Amino acid sequence: MGFLWALIIGGIIGWLAGLIAGRDVPGGVIGNIVAGFIGAWLGSFILGQWGPEAGGFYIIPALIGAIILVFIVSFIMKSMRKHAS
Template structure:
C-alpha cells in the first residue's frame, strides 16, 4: 500500500513541479510520476539532511512533501539546463 501511495504522491508532486517550471505541455502523466519520484529521492538524499526534515519514504508529512517538491523542481531545472531551449523555425 505504501508503494501505491508513494506513486500517487510522486505523481502529484511531479505534476505540480512541471506546472511551476512550465514543462507540463512537454511531458505526460508517466513522466510526471518519474520526475516526482526521482525528485523526491534526490531531495531525500541531499535536502532533507540539510534542513532536518524526514524524507517522503520515512513519513508522509507536509515538510517531506515540500522537500520533495523542491527536489522535483530542481530536477526539472537541471534537465532544462542540459536540454537547452529549442528555437521554433
C-alpha cells in the same frame, strides 16, 4: 496499496514541480511520477528528511528536489534541441 499511494504522491509532486517551474515534464504522467521519485531522492539527499510525510515522501524536500530536476531536464532538452537544428 502503499506502492499505489507512492505512485500517486510521486505523480502529484512531479506535476506540482512542473507547474511551479513553469515547464512541462517530458513523458506526461509517467514523467511526472519519475520526476517525483527522483526529485524526492534528490531533495532528501540535499535537504534531509523533514516536514510532512505522505506516501513515503517528505513533501517539502521532494518538491524542491523535483523543481531542481525539472529545471535541469528542461535545460538539457533545450540544449539538445538547439544542437539538433
